[in-house]
Amino acid sequence: MENTVTKLFGIKYPIIQAGMIWTSGWRLAAAASNAGCLGLIGSASMYPEVLRAHIRQCKLATDRPFGVNVALIYPQVEELMQIIVEEKVPIVFTSAGNPKTWTSHLKEHGIKVAHVVSSAAFARKAQDAKVDAVVAEGFEAGGHNGRDETTTLCLIPMVRQVLDIPLIAAGGIGTGRTMLAAFALGAEGVQVGSRFAASVESSMHEAFKQKIIDLKEGDTQLALKKLVPVRLVKNAFFKQVEEAESRGASAAELQEILGRARAKKGMFEGDLDEGELEIGQIAALFNSILTVDEIVNDLVKEFNQAQSELKGLLL
Amino acid sequence: MENTVTKLFGIKYPIIQAGMIWTSGWRLAAAASNAGCLGLIGSASMYPEVLRAHIRQCKLATDRPFGVNVALIYPQVEELMQIIVEEKVPIVFTSAGNPKTWTSHLKEHGIKVAHVVSSAAFARKAQDAKVDAVVAEGFEAGGHNGRDETTTLCLIPMVRQVLDIPLIAAGGIGTGRTMLAAFALGAEGVQVGSRFAASVESSMHEAFKQKIIDLKEGDTQLALKKLVPVRLVKNAFFKQVEEAESRGASAAELQEILGRARAKKGMFEGDLDEGELEIGQIAALFNSILTVDEIVNDLVKEFNQAQSELKGLLL
Numbered sequence: 310m311e312n313t314v315t316k317l318f319g320i321k322y323p324i325i326q327a328g329m330i331w332t333s334g335w336r337l338a339a340a341a342s343n344a345g346c347l348g349l350i351g352s353a354s355m356y357p358e359v360l361r362a363h364i365r366q367c368k369l370a371t372d373r374p375f376g377v378n379v380a381l382i383y384p385q386v387e388e389l390m391q392i393i394v395e396e397k398v399p400i401v402f403t404s405a406g407n408p409k410t411w412t413s414h415l416k417e418h419g420i421k422v423a424h425v426v427s428s429a430a431f432a433r434k435a436q437d438a439k440v441d442a443v444v445a446e447g448f449e450a451g452g453h454n455g456r457d458e459t460t461t462l463c464l465i466p467m468v469r470q471v472l473d474i475p476l477i478a479a480g481g482i483g484t485g486r487t488m489l490a491a492f493a494l495g496a497e498g499v500q501v502g503s504r505f506a507a508s509v510e511s512s513m514h515e516a517f518k519q520k521i522i523d524l525k526e527g528d529t530q531l532a533l534k535k536l537v538p539v540r541l542v543k544n545a546f547f548k549q550v551e552e553a554e555s556r557g558a559s560a561a562e563l564q565e566i567l568g569r570a571r572a573k574k575g576m577f578e579g580d581l582d583e584g585e586l587e588i589g590q591i592a593a594l595f596n597s598i599l600t601v602d603e604i605v606n607d608l609v610k611e612f613n614q615a616q617s618e619l620k621g622l623l624l
Numbered sequence: 625m626e627n628t629v630t631k632l633f634g635i636k637y638p639i640i641q642a643g644m645i646w647t648s649g650w651r652l653a654a655a656a657s658n659a660g661c662l663g664l665i666g667s668a669s670m671y672p673e674v675l676r677a678h679i680r681q682c683k684l685a686t687d688r689p690f691g692v693n694v695a696l697i698y699p700q701v702e703e704l705m706q707i708i709v710e711e712k713v714p715i716v717f718t719s720a721g722n723p724k725t726w727t728s729h730l731k732e733h734g735i736k737v738a739h740v741v742s743s744a745a746f747a748r749k750a751q752d753a754k755v756d757a758v759v760a761e762g763f764e765a766g767g768h769n770g771r772d773e774t775t776t777l778c779l780i781p782m783v784r785q786v787l788d789i790p791l792i793a794a795g796g797i798g799t800g801r802t803m804l805a806a807f808a809l810g811a812e813g814v815q816v817g818s819r820f821a822a823s824v825e826s827s828m829h830e831a832f833k834q835k836i837i838d839l840k841e842g843d844t845q846l847a848l849k850k851l852v853p854v855r856l857v858k859n860a861f862f863k864q865v866e867e868a869e870s871r872g873a874s875a876a877e878l879q880e881i882l883g884r885a886r887a888k889k890g891m892f893e894g895d896l897d898e899g900e901l902e903i904g905q906i907a908a909l910f911n912s913i914l915t916v917d918e919i920v921n922d923l924v925k926e927f928n929q930a931q932s933e934l935k936g937l938l939l
Contacts (some may be wrong), residue, residue: 310939322939349800428841448763449775457842460764460775460794462805463905467841470909481777485939490777490805492937493930526743526782527772535870557872590778594785609939614811615808616938622807623931624625624637 312474314498317441318400319374321345323498324488324608325444325477326505326601328378328402329452330354330587334512335363337505339370340601348373349402350444353380354573357388358614364396374399376421381406394418405453408438416441424475425500427455429467436474443472444500445451447480451503451589454531454538462494469495483591485611489619501608503589509600514579517586526593533567535560542586546571628790629813632736633715634689636660638813639803639923640759640792641820641916643693643717644767645669645902646891649827650678654685655916663688664717668695669888672703677710689714691736695723696721707784709733717864720768724755731756738792740815742770744782751789758787759815766818766904769846769853777809784810798906800926802847804934816923818904824915830893832901833913848882850875857901861886 314323317363326341327333328349338348350367352360360377367375377398379389382405390411393401401415404425412422416439424435424443433445445468447461448454459467461480469476478496482488483504491499506513507521520542531540532550535558541547553566566584598606629638641656642648643664653663665682667675675692682690686789692713694704697720708716711742716730719740727737731754738757739750747758760778760783763769776781776795784791793811797803798819806814821828822836835857846855847865850873856862868881890899914922 310937331755387911412813430841447775448773449778457903458845459841460777460796462762462775462777462802463764463908464841466801466909481775484781486781486809487777489808489934492803493808493934495806526745526774530773536883555872557870590774593778594781612836612939619804619808619931619934622625623928 312497315353315571317475318347320347325498325500327500327502329502329506332506332511332513335367335370337510338375339367340510342371342373344605345590346605348375350377352377352389353383355402357392360389361392364398376400376402378402381402381410408435408440412438412440428457429471429507432447432468433471436472442477444477444479450480451540452587456538465491465494465496481591484594485608486615488608488612489615496502503592504604507595508604511599516579516581517576520581521588521592522595522597524592528540529590533563535563539587542588544586545582546585557597562603627790631661631716632790635662635782636832636835640813640815642817643814644817644821645887647821647826650682651825653690654682655825657686657688657690659916659920661920663690665692667692667704668698672700672707675704676707676711679713681765691715691717693717695719723750723755727755743772744786747783748786751787757790757792759792759794764905765795766855767902769855771853780806780809780811796906799909800923801930803923803927803931818907819919822910822913823919824913828891831894831896832891835896835911836903836907837910839907844903844905848878851878852903857903859901860897
């Protein structure tokens with residue numbers, strides 16, 4: 310398949326490996342790029358110089374295009390952007406902020422920019438800011454989430470209507486069938502998070518990887534809506550949040566319960582009870598920790614299989 | 625297309641028109657059946673003898689198969705079932721209850737039974753209860769909703785894994801592309817609600833039909849989770865519920881705010897501020913009130929168009 314997304318990024322498959330906190334280091338990004346996808350380093354859990362080290366390692370580990378995901382609310386975002394330019398990273402995915410702030414600066418340095426949104430309204434703003442592509446992420450996604458709670462099935466056609474640039478679907482996509490569904494809805498690429506989080510090359514703690522593949526349907530939920538909505542595994546920490554929210558706890562109280570470094574505690578240090586465990590609904594379908602190559606092979610095989618089953622089916 | 629769903633119900637298209645309260649009377653059901661779909665009368669907002677009248681009118685208005693949706697929590701469910709048997713309704717869709725209670729009784733009378741679920745666990749129970757098909761409905765659906773909040777994109781593959789019988793996808797399906805996505809995920813039919821709610825033949829109040837087609841993304845939300853989760857338009861009544869939930873209101877207080885007959889007030893009597901307005905997320909894509917024939921034509925046309933765009937696309 311060659312399409313607007315593969316051409317834009319110079320990749321074989323229109324599959325983006327999401328740049329997730331505590332997960333997407335150079336090992337994962339390089340493996341994804343080597344497998345024909347676009348690998349993304351997730352910078353939001355990295356100090357600036359840590360990001361630089363990951364970028365340099367990634368360059369050594371692959372000669373294919375890769376990128377960095379930058380959360381625009383990151384306190385030292387200017388340092389991150391400077392490093393990205395200095396290190397000549399070819400592609401940046403921005404999220405959680407205004408796409409106007411950095412897009413033109415990055416593009417002046419020849420960097421391709423995609424921006425992550427959760428609504429058609431934000432997609433239009435990203436297009437107006439002259440990004441090269443939009444990632445539209447639905448309610449089923451792990452981690453931070455939009456306030457409208459629009460699901461991927463509804464979101465992609467709504468975003469498609471307002472975009473002239475390439476559209477990448479995210480949220481709930483971790484298998485070939487869900488990828489094909491995204492294409493049926495009008496997407497030209499997919500961003501896959503949870504499935505790569507439970508890969509051999511992911512930097513998540515092994516205990517959390519095991520937890521991910523043990524999850525069943527209904528084992529994640531959106532929480533902390535009075536702060537920033539985030540999809541979490543329903544562990545002991547989640548239940549504490551849920552109890553507080555049920556009795557009407559204020560944002561300040563929720564912030565106190567959340568405290569600091571909860572995501573690191575859970576996802577990187579492996580505290581499955583007291584940590585914040587971010588993962589998407591689709592994780593309930595995963596049964597084993599796989600290498601990135603195995604994951605990509607499975608995605609391609611199931612996509613093509615589902616296509617052959619649909620082939621010629623007309624109403 | 626001929627498949628397990630069209631053969632099971634004896635219909636042309638694998639499209640079920642959902643049996644919705646205050647919406648799906650004989651006019652809508654007969655129009656849907658005449659258009660080649662399976663029309664369903666929604667009995668949950670009908671007194672038993674009102675249902676009998678609708679069934680009789682429906683028989684006069686179509687010679688194609690049609691069915692009745694029965695919410696198993698309905699207080700006079702025995703009277704409804706007796707009328708359904710007496711009137712020789714060929715198909716029943718049950719929801720909101722245990723599929724074991726009525727399935728064998730209905731099947732002894734030659735009635736085909738489908739059961740609506742929101743999880744793979746309930747799907748397995750429905751299959752064990754020997755229903756003929758399962759409807760799996762995701763988080764984006766209007767009205768009553770499951771507690772797991774699993775979206776259609778994630779739910780359909782999870783349910784598909786555990787079912788040997790036909791699977792009908794619901795929630796977020798109101799266009800040909802979303803229908804094709806459901807097929808890509810492994811469904812063999814779709815149940816369409818919101819799109820038919822805003823049809824000429826729907827018995828909803830005209831003011832609410834107009835409201836539906838004016839909705840934008842983010843204009844509905846799941847509420848009343850301490851009672852039964854229900855997706856509602858964010859009107860004045862919703863905001864009163866939201867404020868109460870935010871401060872931790874108890875189930876008893878929410879029940880008092882809800883009161884009685886809120887859905888009738890909104891959906892049938894057209895009180896757009898104080899009524900309970902149940903509709904799905906996908907309604908944000910609809911721009912006009914259409915006849916059932918126009919809706920079915922659009923679904924078929926867009927499905928086939930999307931198929932032709934996907935055709936031959938392999939990874």
